[in-house]
Amino acid sequence: MGVFSKTCEYAIRSVFFIAHRTTSGSRVGIKEIANGIDSPEHFLAKILQDLSRRGIVQSVKGPNGGFYIDEIGLKRPLSDVVEAVDGKSIFTGCGLGLAYCSETNPCPLHHEFKAIRNQLKNLLEQTTIADFSESLNLGITKLRK
Amino acid sequence: MGVFSKTCEYAIRSVFFIAHRTTSGSRVGIKEIANGIDSPEHFLAKILQDLSRRGIVQSVKGPNGGFYIDEIGLKRPLSDVVEAVDGKSIFTGCGLGLAYCSETNPCPLHHEFKAIRNQLKNLLEQTTIADFSESLNLGITKLRK
DNA sequence: TTAATAAAAGATGAATAACTCTTTTATTTT
DNA sequence: AAAATAAAAGAGTTATTCATCTTTTATTAA
Ligand code: FES
Ligand code: FES
Numbered sequence: 001m002g003v004f005s006k007t008c009e010y011a012i013r014s015v016f017f018i019a020h021r022t023t024s025g026s027r028v029g030i031k032e033i034a035n036g037i038d039s040p041e042h043f044l045a046k047i048l049q050d051l052s053r054r055g056i057v058q059s060v061k062g063p064n065g066g067f068y069i070d071e072i073g074l075k076r077p078l079s080d081v082v083e084a085v086d087g088k089s090i091f092t093g094c095g096l097g098l099a100y101c102s103e104t105n106p107c108p109l110h111h112e113f114k115a116i117r118n119q120l121k122n123l124l125e126q127t128t129i130a131d132f133s134e135s136l137n138l139g140i141t142k143l144r145k
Numbered sequence: 146m147g148v149f150s151k152t153c154e155y156a157i158r159s160v161f162f163i164a165h166r167t168t169s170g171s172r173v174g175i176k177e178i179a180n181g182i183d184s185p186e187h188f189l190a191k192i193l194q195d196l197s198r199r200g201i202v203q204s205v206k207g208p209n210g211g212f213y214i215d216e217i218g219l220k221r222p223l224s225d226v227v228e229a230v231d232g233k234s235i236f237t238g239c240g241l242g243l244a245y246c247s248e249t250n251p252c253p254l255h256h257e258f259k260a261i262r263n264q265l266k267n268l269l270e271q272t273t274i275a276d277f278s279e280s281l282n283l284g285i286t287k288l289r290k
Numbered sequence: 291t292t293a294a295t296a297a298a299a300g301a302t303g304a305a306t307a308a309c310t311c312t313t314t315t316a317t318t319t320t
Numbered sequence: 321a322a323a324a325t326a327a328a329a330g331a332g333t334t335a336t337t338c339a340t341c342t343t344t345t346a347t348t349a350a
Pocket of ligand 2: 254
């Protein structure tokens with residue numbers, strides 16, 4: 001089990017892939033995305049439909065259709081994608097699964113865990129989708145294998 | 146979904162509880178542990194049976210029996226518990242689910258994610274079970290609600 | 291307007307995680 | 321030795337996550 005659910009991992013990778021492959025006006029099909037990020041095609045379709053409904057990505061049907069991300073979307077922090085799929089408990093929940101993570105009733109891991117959790121939160125909130133696709137453009141990062 | 150699986154959360158909490166409630170020679174029963182950490186009794190029994198087989202905790206059957214943790218166990222780092230239940234992928238796996246997390250083929254999150262992952266690793270490796278139960282003894286931390 | 295294209299939607303299936311219940315076995319106290 | 325106690329073991333259930341396949345709907349190009 002990773003930090004993010006499998007669904008969320010696919011969501012993040014696909015968003016990076018779409019941001020990287022599409023320039024203004026162009027779109028990329030589900031097959032190409034699934035292949036590009038090494039994910040099950042139909043499962044990814046579900047995920048992207050959901051992200052589309054939530055406005056994280058945009059889609060156009062028909063020939064030359066496909067998915068793309070608009071200007072506003074590119075400037076969104078990655079945390080928006082994570083929250084849309086896995087919810088925000090990863091940013092606020094107790095590491096030991098207590099019902100509430102609180103200062104007044106902390107678990108033994110609380111202080112140290114909270115610090116780590118906040119680092120993750122900051123990373124995802126302070127970096128935009130566009131920022132991440134930069135490193136893909138430069139060819140220094142990968143989305144499969 | 147948290148950082149640890151539900152099973153692992155119960156495992157950690159029960160280990161803390163046992164360490165806290167048992168002094169030399171004394172044991173604590175499964176019912177009391179389950180109640181003390183707010184977990185399903187029979188599910189926890191399974192988990193403790195597994196931890197017992199792996200030598201993380203010890204148990205004695207019969208009247209006045211129950212679970213306890215020996216001297217060696219108390220000095221073990223918490224990472225031993227986590228690894229026994231969730232495996233070590235949490236310390237080494239790619240945040241975006243790529244087959245291998247590597248410097249040569251990094252995903253866009255690699256560097257930042259690796260730093261956070263290592264902090265978690267250090268926290269769990271450098272603090273012993275006894276250390277954590279200290280704060281329980283002092284009554285400043287809790288294991289339920 | 292027809293054919294091609296591609297996403298949307300829905301039904302279903304497999305795998306894993308989470309949880310419950312019952313029976314067995316070992317130990318200890320009386 | 322008998323009764324009581326408590327964990328060990330194992331079978332079985334439910335829920336959730338992950339994944340696949342098929343059908344439908346929307347769009348566009350010819
Ligand atoms: S109470 Fe557990 S992390 Fe805050
Ligand atoms: S390659 Fe993704 S975290 Fe290292």
